Amino acid sequence: MAEIxxxxxxxxxxxxxxxxxxxxxxxxxxxxxVQAVYIDLENNLWVVDPACPxxxxxYESSFKLVKFNLATxxxxxxxxxxxxxxxxSYINDLRVDTQRQVAYLTxxxxxxxxxINLETGTIRQILHHHPSVKRDPSFTLVVDGKEFYKQGQxxxxxxxxxxxxxxxxxxxxxxxxxxxxYRIRTEFLRDEALPDEQREAxxxxxxxxxxxxxxxxxxxxxxxxxDYQHYKLVRLTxxxxxxxxxxxxxxxxxDSYSISTDDYLYISCSQINKQPDYNExxxxxxxxxxxxxxxxxxx
Numbered sequence: 001m002a003e004i005x006x007x008x009x010x011x012x013x014x015x016x017x018x019x020x021x022x023x024x025x026x027x028x029x030x031x032x033x034v035q036a037v038y039i040d041l042e043n044n045l046w047v048v049d050p051a052c053p054x055x056x057x058x059y060e061s062s063f064k065l066v067k068f069n070l071a072t073x074x075x076x077x078x079x080x081x082x083x084x085x086x087x088x089s090y091i092n093d094l095r096v097d098t099q100r101q102v103a104y105l106t107x108x109x110x111x112x113x114x115x116i117n118l119e120t121g122t123i124r125q126i127l128h129h130h131p132s133v134k135r136d137p138s139f140t141l142v143v144d145g146k147e148f149y150k151q152g153q154x155x156x157x158x159x160x161x162x163x164x165x166x167x168x169x170x171x172x173x174x175x176x177x178x179x180x181x182y183r184i185r186t187e188f189l190r191d192e193a194l195p196d197e198q199r200e201a202x203x204x205x206x207x208x209x210x211x212x213x214x215x216x217x218x219x220x221x222x223x224x225x226x227d228y229q230h231y232k233l234v235r236l237t238x239x240x241x242x243x244x245x246x247x248x249x250x251x252x253x254x255d256s257y258s259i260s261t262d263d264y265l266y267i268s269c270s271q272i273n274k275q276p277d278y279n280e281x282x283x284x285x286x287x288x289x290x291x292x293x294x295x296x297x298x299x
Contacts, residue, residue: 001034013073014075017030019031027062028062032053033053035090039070039258046065048105050089058086058087058088058089064081081123085107085112085125088110089109092108092159093105094162099168102115102116102190103115104162104164104189107158109157111133115189129200132173132203135156135175135178139178140154141155141177143228150277156177159173159176166217168186169186170183179208180207181208182203183203184199207240209225212225212226212228214257215257216259222299226253226255228272231251232244232246232247232251250290250292252271252274253270254267254269255267255270256268263295264296274286
């Protein structure tokens with residue numbers, strides 16, 4: 001994990017030791033493979049480490065969510081998933097509700113949503129048997145003009161993108177390798193005593209929109225998604241009408257997003273579709289990797 005400085009310099013975060021993991025090391029207090037970072041409304045940095053190299057299996061139960069105080073760069077809490085998620089899981093993306101002290105994470109290898117009560121430390125995986133966290137088997141994913149394969153096999157990944165409305169009342173989520181979108185009121189996720197069947201009945205199937213990785217809400221209730229099939233960014237209005245925002249050949253698998261206080265949208269592009277595993281062993285990646293920003297369009 002790196003911090004990019006104002007002069008474009010880069011330094012390991014929080015220090016070199018955390019970034020020094022190698023096979024055989026204890027990974028509990030080192031980064032094994034950082035997947036996502038998220039800054040909440042109270043200026044805390046949350047780091048998701050699925051500790052699952054190559055998305056194969058979790059390394060020695062090292063999966064964790066780490067909270068940093070950005071004012072001090074000190075760790076304030078570590079949440080671990082031993083006994084809750086299996087060693088085949090891949091915790092992927094994250095949203096934090098600071099008002100209600102709840103974190104939500106997606107499990108993209110198996111399908112499921114992990115809910116953390118940040119006050120008690122209780123972690124539950126829910127909806128993991130529900131179709132909304134599984135890819136649609138009837139959908140064929142086509143990227144760059146061909147079905148998306150990894151090492152000769154179609155790629156199938158489960159719940160990945162996740163977004164929380166600004167009032168914390170709705171969680172939106174979707175599988176990575178189809179164009180379905182779902183939502184659920186967070187009250188059904190936070191209620192630890194609620195029977196699974198009632199929670200599952202509360203899921204809204206919103207229909208088909210774009211194949212996206214990450215997604216994010218702005219303060220006006222627009223949901224931004226990166227359409228990695230078509231190298232563009234789209235948004236859903238509060239009425240769930242999809243609109244094109246920008247198309248650009250540089251948007252090579254737009255992946256993760258952040259919105260600044262001055263209304264800029266930051267976009268990281270992971271170029272997953274250009275990696276050798278998805279191109280018969282030939283790398284089509286272009287360097288340097290980039291983070292782009294754009295002024296949010298008017299609502």
